[in-house]
Amino acid sequence: MIRLALLLWLVAALPARGAEVEAMLGSAAPDAPTVTLRTTTDFHVLAPVLEAFLATEPALRLRYEQWGSNDLLALSRAECAAGRAGADLVISSAIHHMVALVNAGCARPHASAETAALEPDLSWRGELFGIPREPVVMVYNRTLLSPEEVPQSRFDLLDLMRPDESKFRGRVATYDIEESGLGFLLAFSDSLEATTFGSLLEGFGASDAVATCCSAEIIEGVIRGDYVLAYNVLGSYALGLAESEPRLGIVAPSDYTMLLSRAAMIPRGSDAPDPAARLLDFLLSAPGRRHLARARLWVDLDDREGDILEVPPDTSAASRTIPLSLAMLVAMDAQTRAAFVENWRTAFPVE
Template identity: 35%
Template sequence: MTRRASTMPPLARLIGCGLLALLLIGPPSHAAPSLRYPAAPESDVTLPLVIHGALDLPQVRPLLDAFHRDHPWFAIHYRNLSTLALHERFLGSPGEADVLISSAMPWQYRLANDGHAQPLETPAARRWPAWARWRSELFAVTFEPIVMVVNEAVIARFGEVRSHADLLTLLERREETLRGRVVTYDPTLSGAGYTYAIEESRLSPRYWELVAALGASEAALAGTTGEMLEGLIEGRYLVGYNLLGSYARERLADHPHLRIVVPEDYTLVTQRLALIPRRAPHPAAAQRFVDFMLGERGQQVLARETPLGALHPALEGPGTAAALRRRLGEALRPIALGPGLLATLDDLKREALLSRWRREFARRERR
């Protein structure tokens, strides 16, 4: 019998990481947490800048702090929203925000594709990697792997788990031991889980075997990375599959018995996408901020002071895409920024994939 994760953690606001944000969790838009940075009193000119982001305040604060130090004449208002609330608020008030930042890659792409974004033609934007931008209107600004989390007790008893193939073997051989002690996304409810399912079904010929093995182990199904991390920390689960690596890295820093595994066979990578709305009220301010995020200064902040990961091609060292690429090479599979994202929003394709997921997840339970 399929188990749902039993509690909703204090970290429920982490739903902002969901790529489609189908869960109606997160602060209502009218009460969204926010940060305000007043312009410096000595500034001769005060320029407003309004940013809406599906990015929690502790993670975005270092970036905003650095930008404000370098540009003290901007009066910045950052509003933190879930991806769903951000998208709906924009459609209702397309002239409210100067910048949108969201991990809802399909929805951000649709906004740009439908003509809601304006171009950025700065040197940094023109130099940005072609795979990390769409035209000059949509830019990936983070590099966040999708990971597993494994309790050290499992590794000590059954050996290393380094890949999806290792996880499949573990689930098949230790089904009884791990029954009810594994947790993953519910793709029928979670946009993140749904998007990862689409990508993995394309990447791996053994993906559906893994889904069946998860079903046989009676894996708990959760709606957010935060929910999974809470259960792993509390000891209710021993293995977590397909968690957002940036949140896991930050949350598990003080829990050494939980190991973050970046799979060696293939690792999905999601990115937060930034765009400047065509009706942005302060377009010059928006251009300056997005240019900062794409420049070495802003990307260094992301690499060194946040768990989000920087993808600037000139940056090396921990917290950069270059470091991950050196380690994993062709195993890294960034979710492509292109027309394929729109397919994830097609109702018929969505229902077809979810029907198979339900069938495969339940297949071994009927034996």
């Protein structure tokens, strides 16, 4: 049972130092040890998981800060360069940012039974760890598209956007890659994976697709009918809303479905590395994964999701994991990024 009603104090949606949301959970004792978590994950999604951890640590206080991925990178870099850390645990969906921070010496090593049990692609250098695993999906409005009009792959989406009178014209949304670090990562990963990427950009441009921010806003736009479909959306947010929103349909693309694990590190210079390590280990543990699964932050495509998530029949062939690895630094190279953004802007010019 969610303990929100039992929390002793909570301050939400009050920006502080650039944070989009700040909350205090757990003990209200004046001398309670405090662990600070900075993350790109929406508070309402992650809060039940944090409450489950705090149930095992009743004397602990947890400060939660929700950040945009680009701002979180900038702050983490600045603090690392200054030799201090304002956070004790950092979790971001923009895993290329996290690889860059670890590569710059900004992380503290951590080893435990939980980290040792991780799959190889969920751990890097003993300093960066993949927490959940979720699909990157297409979402659509069930009231605006008939079953026959729902694209099951990128090839289908291209075909549907082509006609001059297509109902998709001006009503397909995706991330703005300059505003969203996650959006850049997903688009860049697409460009490495898909033979369709160049055609997708052309299709987006020709059909007046919309580049905007962010996951929650894009999905809400689909539900309202502002968009008939959104491309490259994190599955956790969509799956959570679809449980109570019949207008929202979700497709794991059949040509391939990218799988993303949000990356976590304990910053070098953390003031509370021990409770941060316990929180990290909880998130990596079997009980933690069960709570992450309930929050839709851990999705196993082989388990299926009933009518909520439309999954391709052969997930082993269709799944593509975005790795925690040095390869992610390619996405951080300034020249590579500039060239990629310039190419992207042919489809989404700045107005």
